[in-house]
Amino acid sequence: MELIIEKVYTPENVCKILGLGLNSVYALLKSKELRSRRVGRKYLITGSAILEFLNN
Secondary structure, three states: OOOOOOOEEOHHHHHHHHOOOHHHHHHHHHOOOOOOEEEOOEEEEEHHHHHHHHHO
16 A cells, blocks of 8 residues: 655645735635645645646
8 A cells, every 4th residue: 555645735835835815825725715624723735736726
């Protein structure tokens, strides 16, 4: 069995990648336009979710 590890980003990292403000990133997360997982109180966003958002 192989484990595939993908890079995971925080909303703060996504701000820098997309050039958006933190409030804008949280709005995208809450509207589910940007896929994420919640772990406790933290949002975790995969690299593929960012690419998917950019391609739509």
